[in-house]
Amino acid sequence: MVSPGADLAATVAAYDPRADRALIEAAYDFAAAAHAKQTRENGDPYITHPLAVARILAGYRLDTASILTALLHDTVEDTSVTLAELERRFGADVARLVDGVTKLGRIELQSEHTKQAENFRKLVLAMSEDIRVLLVKLADRLHNMRTLHFVEKPEKRRRVARETSDIYAPLAERIGMDAIKTELEVRAFREIEPDAYQTIVARLAFLRGQGADLIEEIRADMLRVLAADGVEHAEVSGREKSPVSIWLKMKEKKVEFEQLSDIMAFRVLVPDKATCYAALGSVHSHYRVVPGRFKDYISTPKKNGYQSLHTGVTVPARRNAKIEVQIRTPEMHEVADFGVAAHWIYKQGDTAAKDRRRYPWVKDLLEILDNTGNEAQSFMENTKLALHQDQVFCFTPKGELIALPRGATPVDFAYQVHSAVGDACVGAKINGQIKPLRQPLDNGDQVEIITARGGTPNPAWERFVVTGKARARIRRVVLAKQRAETQETGRGAIARAFRQEGIEATSERVERAAKLLKQGGVEELYLTVGAGHISARDVVYAAEPELRGPPRATDTLALTRARGKPGQTVSVPPRRIGDAADGISGLVAGMPVAFAGCCHPIPGDRIVGIVATGKGVTIHRAECATLTQFASTPERFLDVDWDQAAAPNGQHVARLALVATEEGPALSGITIAIGKHGARLSRLKVKHRASDFVEVEVDVEVTDTRHLSNVVAALRACPGVEEVERAKG
Structure with a gap:
């Protein structure tokens, strides 16, 4: 009976005659001995897992070093085997690849406040230093997903599925390995959304039963159309779209399954590029085109090297079904299915040079890696990997991983570390270089925040930060500072007004004035006077009524504020706080308030107050485009919110x-x-x-x-x- 190691070696030798069969068998025996006492969740010997990973890679015709790495990839992590031992027995190349896979395996999605990694930069470097590391890890994850149902704990299955969906499926797509990406997505989807998965699968089975030969009928008709137009040697195949792609389409279009029309896709393979366009013309001339569905990835390939023509048409067969059609050459199809594995072949001499000419993006990546060496900062400047469309992962100098929304800046990073760090931030180093505080961060950036004792947030920061935590803290600190400055202005104005009358602004007089003017206290009186809503002389007259003489010129402005200029039409009458219709917290008592007619804020909206001297406060939605007009005067912004307890259920x-x-x-x-x-x-x-x-x-x-x-x-x-x-x- 042929041993599993010998059988694997024969498979590899069938596509690579130069493969070292004896070394592959030796690696299998070595791994089997190292994992001898370990079993999988289903009770099988652990060696079945690395053997399955190696077989997946053999299906992609990878080189001997990749196969050896697959067999040995868990030995360092899970057994007493060392990298030095692997290097001695199987060479430095294999030991380096196993080390890279081991580092990738240590990265896990943890809770928001405990995300630690040996560090994420090493993950990216390990993947990019040698693409075979990522290929082995993807095959490892694929086999784990195929056996995920054996894991007993539901929370662990969901965690692995979520990690697969968030990290490994996008990575497979990034390097063009569509088959692996699709299978990872579907298996993760089945675990994360089991009800949705079962519903879609059941609906597909029902439709398949109603029209079992519909795909074959469309395929035959398309072959007839192509032949009639002289498109020779064409191959046509059809399939249903995957459950996860159908689910995403339903969410994107906000429709039910029955409302989807394009759940079938057909692929046309033709001999060369020119025939691709001839086939496209034939399809478009015989079937009705769905507008907006045509994409030419042949003249403009995707970054991962993918090339194909995509279009959508309506075929007359049975209910005028809408279908997706992809047209490509066999070479393009190989790249689409195998991605980087289709041409990342470690060869020597003229063949390697030929491959690099055919796939220039491979040449670019190789040049980056050759020029970078071990300089992590240089590498990070030249190659960025977007694991999440909406997130970036950055590091503190100590290696702590910080997750932020895409577009986040060093100020957002500082406030994510700690509010006190954000408040004291005066500068930042990104990957060792001083950068502006408004610089957007990228995946893998190491960020060092420079702080100063007694530093305070700059109001201008609020215009470029993206996290709610940073924005709220900046606004709170800035408004507190502005409030203190406004109170000090009011205090000084009241003191001067009393001196002008020849008396001292004693605490008794000021407190008496605050009470008569219906203020919440002395501090609130200072704030109201500093904001210009009550004149300092009115405070004097409230404290000492006998000093009030004929109306002074200075009172004219107050009257104008209260009543409006003669002949002026007020479109939105201001309302004082305390009116039942207001329900706004954060305003000074007696301050006139109006709601902006440009954005119409309602209870529940995030709101901002804009102060206008003599006119009170206008309430805007925080998203209102009009607020940009006040960007140069941040002191006019007032931190307000809805007072749900005081606000009535009005309209x-x-x-x-x-x-x-x-x-x-x-x-x-x-x-x-x-x-x-x-x-x-x-x-x-x-x-x-x-x-x-x-x-x-x-x-x-x-x-x-x-x-x-x-x-x-x-x-x-x-x-x-x-x-x-x-x-x-």
Whole structure:
């Protein structure tokens, strides 16, 4: 009976006659002995796992070193074997590859506050130093996902599935290994969303039963069409799209399974590039084209080397099914399926040079690696790996991993480390170099925050930070500083006003004035005077009424503030805090307040107050585009919020922007939907009318953002309505 090691060696030798069969058998025997006392979750000997990983790589026709690495990849991590021993028995190349795979295996997605790594930069370096490390790790993860159902603990299965979905599937896609990417996605999806997976699989099985030969019928018709137009030697194959791609499409389009029309994809293989375009013309001339679905990845390949023509058409067979069609050559198909493994072959002489000419991006990567050597900073400047579309992973100088939203800056990083670090931040080093504080961070950056004793946040930071934690802290500290400065201004103004009258501003006089002016205390009185809402002379007259004489010229401004200039029309009458309709916290008592007509804030929105001397405060939504006009005067910003305890369940106006394709039915449905959900339509305006769509602006009266969300959901379900969103001012 042939041993598993000998059988694997024969498989490798079948596609690589130069392979060292004896060394492969020796590696299998060595790994089997090292793992002899270990078993898998299902009770099988542990050696079955590295053997399965090696067979996956053999299916991609990888070199002997990769096969040896697959067999030995867990020996250093899980047994007493050392790297020195591996190097002595199997060579430095294999030992280096095993070390790289071991480092990758140590990276795990942990809770937000305990994300540690030996460090993430080493992970990226290990993967990029030699692409075979990543290929082995992907095969390792693929086999683990195939046997995930043997893991008893549900929380561990979900963690592994989430890690696979978040890290390893995107990595497989990045290097063009579509088959591995798809299988990883599907197996992770089945664990993360089991109900959705079973539902989609059941629906696919039902449709398959209704039209068992539909794919074959379309395939035969497409072959007939291509042959009629003289496209020779074409091969056509069809398949259903994967459950996870169907699920993502349902979420993207916000539709149910039954509303999806393109759940089938067909691939056309033709001999050369010119015939690809001939086949495209044939398909387009015989079937109705779906607009917006054509993409030419042959003239403009993807970064991972993928080339193909993509289009969408409607075929007449059975219910006018919409299908996706991919047209490519066999060479392009090999790259699409195998990705980097299709041409990352470790050869010598002319063959290697030929491969690098055929795949210039491989040459670019090799040059980066050759020029970088062991200089981590240089490598990080030249090659970045985006594991997450919406996150970046950076490091403190001590190696702690910090996860931030994409677009985050060193200021966001500083506040993520600690609020005190953010407050005292005065500069930052990124990968050892001084960089501006507004510099966006990239994956793998090492960030060192430079602090100064007694440092305070700069108000300008709020314009470029992206994390809520940083923005809230900056606003709070800046507003506290501004409040203190405003109070000091008021204190000084009151003291001067008393001196001008020849008396001292004693605490008794100031307290008496604060009470008579209905202020919350002396500090609040200082703040109100400093903000210009009460004159310092009014404080003197409140404390000592006998000093009040004929109206002074200085009182004119106060009267103008309260009553408006003669002949002036006030479009939105200011309301004083304490009115039942306000419900805003963070305002000084007696301060006039109005709601901005540009963005229409309602309870539940994040809001900002803008102070205008003599006019009080205008409340805007935090997302209002009008706020950019005040960027140069951050001292006018006031930190306010909704006082839910004081705010009544009154009606507030929110403005919505809609796009509809059918004006009549859409407008009718809008009014009905708003009324059904307890809101009132107070204004409707057609902003733009075209032949195939109409833009509408409506004002609805609602109680809060939750009420508005229900109204928006109802509007999006109206026939003819394509888009609904809040107007941003």
